[in-house]
Amino acid sequence: MRTSNFLFKTLTPSRLHNFLLCLSLLFIAYLLLSSNPQPSSSHQAPIVHHPRASLSSSSSSSSPTSRRHLLFAIGSSSGSFAARLPYLRLWHSPNSTRAFAFLDGLPSSSDDDSDGLLPPTVISQDTSAFPYSFKSGFRSAIRLARVAKEIVDFAEADVRWFVFGDDDTVFFVDNLVKVLSKYDHTRWYYIGSNSESYFQNSKNSFEMAFGGGGFAISSSLAAALAKVLDSCLFRYSHLYGSDSRIFSCVAELGVGMTHEPGFHQVDMRGNLFGLLTAHPLSPMVSLHHLDKVDPIFPNMNRSESMEHLFKAVKVDPLRILQQCVCYDRSNSLTVSVSWGYAVQVFEGNELLPDLLSLQRTFTPWRRGMNTDLSRYMYTLRDYPRDVCKRPVTFFLESILSDNLGVRTTYSRQNPDNCARGKSVKNLKKITVFSRKLELDTEQMKAPRRQCCDILPIINGSMVIHIRECGPTELIAMHP
Numbered sequence: 001m002r003t004s005n006f007l008f009k010t011l012t013p014s015r016l017h018n019f020l021l022c023l024s025l026l027f028i029a030y031l032l033l034s035s036n037p038q039p040s041s042s043h044q045a046p047i048v049h050h051p052r053a054s055l056s057s058s059s060s061s062s063s064p065t066s067r068r069h070l071l072f073a074i075g076s077s078s079g080s081f082a083a084r085l086p087y088l089r090l091w092h093s094p095n096s097t098r099a100f101a102f103l104d105g106l107p108s109s110s111d112d113d114s115d116g117l118l119p120p121t122v123i124s125q126d127t128s129a130f131p132y133s134f135k136s137g138f139r140s141a142i143r144l145a146r147v148a149k150e151i152v153d154f155a156e157a158d159v160r161w162f163v164f165g166d167d168d169t170v171f172f173v174d175n176l177v178k179v180l181s182k183y184d185h186t187r188w189y190y191i192g193s194n195s196e197s198y199f200q201n202s203k204n205s206f207e208m209a210f211g212g213g214g215f216a217i218s219s220s221l222a223a224a225l226a227k228v229l230d231s232c233l234f235r236y237s238h239l240y241g242s243d244s245r246i247f248s249c250v251a252e253l254g255v256g257m258t259h260e261p262g263f264h265q266v267d268m269r270g271n272l273f274g275l276l277t278a279h280p281l282s283p284m285v286s287l288h289h290l291d292k293v294d295p296i297f298p299n300m301n302r303s304e305s306m307e308h309l310f311k312a313v314k315v316d317p318l319r320i321l322q323q324c325v326c327y328d329r330s331n332s333l334t335v336s337v338s339w340g341y342a343v344q345v346f347e348g349n350e351l352l353p354d355l356l357s358l359q360r361t362f363t364p365w366r367r368g369m370n371t372d373l374s375r376y377m378y379t380l381r382d383y384p385r386d387v388c389k390r391p392v393t394f395f396l397e398s399i400l401s402d403n404l405g406v407r408t409t410y411s412r413q414n415p416d417n418c419a420r421g422k423s424v425k426n427l428k429k430i431t432v433f434s435r436k437l438e439l440d441t442e443q444m445k446a447p448r449r450q451c452c453d454i455l456p457i458i459n460g461s462m463v464i465h466i467r468e469c470g471p472t473e474l475i476a477m478h479p
């Protein structure tokens, strides 16, 4: 208002004439441009008329994929459901997660949903008419495979992705949403990961999405699969599991698996430390078989361990377990941070590619003498038996976040009596500062590891800052 008053106060008649002339020229230019718009001058996205898209009013299919667009189908049973509730409660949130648990009957007592956090349960349809001929396998494989048809038949609104998992699969839902956003749900996609075990893949297929790690099927492919699945169930009666039935039927539809390494079937036992501290750059999407492995944190039981990890997951899901490596040149230390879980301090110079391989802390899924059983789909390195030859390890203690950033602290696992160098001997605590990791779809498609800096050790405490790497920065002690 003030500026226009000023303008008119200073206008003389001749100036007014010029001003009006300018205005009319601008108006003519506007008419010319708007009556004959050039494609390059239009900033609006083209409007595509699609018969079905125009019918759906509320959500356009081009809006960003969110939690509400995922529908989870959890394969469970009356016998196992109650024991798996701690895992389900961890990731299922009734306000934002849509899920059904498929059981073979009413769950046995003792399960209590007083907190209302559990997914609704559904009793699967009768599958006794389908044949099952795998020796010493379980008929329930048919029921669990058929979940892929039953859940589509529910005809829930606005489902872009059907996600399948077991009742002992822990999903990292926000990361799954991010990963699936990279793909167009109107096309046919079957997304998951194979097993860590070479043997399991060779028995099934290297191209099969293993069901315990979980997999996602785009709504368009799921609709087609639901129509033909029963016919496949007759043809593949000789297979062992539900996932191999889905894989076979999807293969007959002409679709292969899209591999996303964040899904973890966890066909391994014992200590998962080596797997969890060298996670690939893709976001963590799932963990399975948590009852079959050791608790992931020392001095905690299995469910406490996962709850502890989820404190960090809730604050910065995309960063969870993402590994970054930095060097303290003055003390000749190499530090590997697996965010939200553990920090390892190596004395001396460890090259980055070596730290990306998995320390063999775990044991094979199948016990036996066959060397095939102990082959994995990863590059492995030795985890020394001698504690003193291992890196000094710190586990997540606490997490704090405010609008300035996130602070995680890690405390030393056990005081050891090893002959360590002066700089690490008295190191008790590591504090890591970071900012919440926010990646858009394009950044998700071309991920880059972040860098970190180590501040001088003071009073047994090391401080690390995680940040984006410079344009040509190298992660090395002497770049």
Ligand SMILES: *[C@@H]1O[C@H](CO)[C@@H](O)[C@H](O)[C@H]1NC(C)=O
Pocket (backbone or CB within 6 Å): 093, 094, 095
């Ligand atoms: C779900 O939403 C309700 C109402 O908005 C809220 O009171 C409740 O705390 C939420 N529950 C969870 C688990 O977020």
Ligand SMILES: *[C@@H]1O[C@H](CO)[C@@H](O)[C@H](O)[C@H]1NC(C)=O
Pocket (backbone or CB within 6 Å): 301, 302, 303, 304
């Ligand atoms: C794990 O520990 C928590 C807390 O101490 C306890 O409530 C829970 O029952 C324990 N779970 C198992 C399976 O022992």
Ligand SMILES: *[C@@H]1O[C@H](CO)[C@@H](O)[C@H](O)[C@H]1NC(C)=O
Pocket (backbone or CB within 6 Å): 459, 460
């Ligand atoms: C050094 O650390 C100890 C605990 O580890 C603490 O009590 C003491 O106050 C710290 N000293 C300084 C100067 O920060």
